[in-house]
Amino acid sequence: MSIITKLASTLPARVRSEVYEVEKEKRTREGGGADVLSRIFGRRSAAGKPVNLQTAMQLSAVWACVRQTATVISSLPLSVYDKRDNGSRDTVADRFAEVLTVSPNADQTGMEFWEGMVAWLMTNGNCYAERTDGRLGLSQLRTLPSISTEPFRNADGDLMYRVRDRGKTEVLPRDKVFHVRGFGFGSDVGLSPITFGVQTMGTALAAEESAGKIFGNGMQVSGILKAGQTLTAEQRVQARKMLEAYRGSEAAWKVMVLEAGLDFQTLTMNPEDAQMLETRRFSVEDICRWFGVPPIVVGHAGQGQTMWGSGVEQIMIAWMNTGLNPILRRIEGRVRKDLIAPGQRIKRYAEFNREGILQMDSKAKAEFLTKLVSNGIMSRNEAREKLNLARRDGADDLTAQTAMAPVQDLGKEDTP
Template sequence: MNLLSIFRRGERRNNDPSWSALVNRGALSQSGQFVDAKAAESISAVWGCITALSESTACLPLHVYQRNDDGTRERADGHPLAGVLRQPNDYQSGLAFREAMTACVLGHGNAYARIDRNGGGELSALHPMKPGSVTVIRLASGRYVYDHTDDDGKVSRLLDHEVFHLADRTEAGSVVGKSRIQIAREELGVALAMREHGASTFRRGAFPSGVITAPAERNFTEEQIAKIRAIWRGHHEGGQNTGSVPMLLWGLDFKSVSPNLEDLQFIAGQKFSVEQVCRIFRVPPTLVQDLSHGTYTNVIELGSQFVRYSLQRWLSMWEAEVSRQLLGPIARKRYHAEHAVEGLLRGAPEARAAFYQSAIAAGWMDAGEVRRLENLPPRVVTHGGS
């Protein structure tokens, strides 16, 4: 490769819509905090939101179905795609693969996996790639290619049909997803700055529980002050001394110190940061253990909203992209991927039983189908006779 081709290659990358996403993996916020996916995930609310969405998505079974000529459908567990969804590669289960890919999209805006096919052209494996190691380039023909840099620095070019690509919301004319963490850089920078401020404050011990005062006419030596401090700690610090009655000599007096307005604002700011993060990822605060606005009745409704409004986007993304990218044009007419959403009821036996009962009563399910969903063997019907 000559020098001119390198320059042309660089210009083509610079004009690519994903170039800014590549070089700006993190940025300095106005608060002075550097914000990237790794720094953002160190915020407990961000970690909680990403975990709630990625784990819930991965835990739901993702099946391949075949459409029959009579309009019915049936599970196609023997299809190569179904096998890869169960075991995408030699070192990951289907659950681990989908959880990691979903978390990658939530944190970076994109997730990539190299597609392997056997000699017959059938899908055989999916190998995830680090998002920072992939550059998406649009060719003059309008097609996209993916340049992947391995751990040794070697760059290999993959065509669009060789890469499984999941993306968050994209700009018009681009296939590269926008990182929510980069969009909300300033809000997350404030959360990081507040955490650093709090850690620094507690490290310096700037929140005393009280102060010991002495009469103005009483002067103590350094040795006496040290002795008073040691006696106080020995009698009043530690769980075993909780509730003990303080005894003060020499006219000393103890005055408790209450949190001031600045302290209360700091606590309120931390709660506001949790709400901001939940707003970024569209996750109810109760899902990240913020129960300040939760009640017995609305927690159930918030959980239902999480499924309908938060989780549904990611489930639909997987179903659409698996069918579009991993099935050929002809196969897509007969096969499709779909989540078994009844898996959400697995941890709620009462709700699951009510769901099945209403389905059987309405006539769109029968007892045999319910037993299959519950992994129970078919019921054996015996007939009496002589």
């Protein structure tokens, strides 16, 4: 990104638009880059508000959708496994697993890395990380800002990545970039909800700004100042200065003194209209649709919907199945395809533990584990691990209740 482009974000909208056009033409001559600029400057909505990552994240609904999804996924336990021939699996604890789960690079923990990757995936539709391979294989993953990373095909049809960082442009081959694509139509990139939801988010930004201005004016909208005669230019200036003293919320309930036949007539608006409650409520629900997050997850209850009870539990289960699980599968599939050697993909894989999402209360969890152990589905040691308790000797065997007997054996005595 050039210095001109960085400074343009502080300029007025008209000047910023002119700078954008100049930079767009320049980047097009250099080979690509116009789409990167559109993501930086944003697209203007019909409501007149430019929508990009920075402006969209100022909406509480967008912030909550991205934050909730990113933090929930990054907090799930992630492990690397080797599949056995009998269908069971062994947990892998090598350098590859350490990079994925504990220390992806010198600066980030595993949770911080995946939180950033999912946040970019939610907003941009793509997340990227530069991979570094050492003597023993994968040694580092460094997050690349999606807003300044651009996939493209070279003359031979090979997928390459143009990365603009710290004023420099670097082209990386596909084997040096870990790229997770979001929802799309099978192309080299996923689709950005901010780009396609520009009208929804632009309308929400305009509504928030309008509400803020109304509150800034002490909940009073503009009125009409009547005069019994034509005012001179000097009198008009004096009238404007007088009205300025009564603008803003700090001027609420001040008494205005009028003279020379002036009469001020206010245009009333009740508080509910001023807050535009229905418009802003619908904006939250509409934004949640773009990000695939139930409104209740971001603290927004629909009409007649409670924030507690079994209904919310079912909503959370639905969110895991239709919202979170597809993202987890995308990450797991891309890890298996791009980060694991071809000869090992058939047996080695990485997997998030989904059980971390659906945590039950202590009573329900105890009943759940008891049923699994008593029916021979889980050993006592495996149940102890679910409770973060140490393993015990002699508790690895599967056990089952023996009170039940086949119908044909009823009434028979046991043979010694």
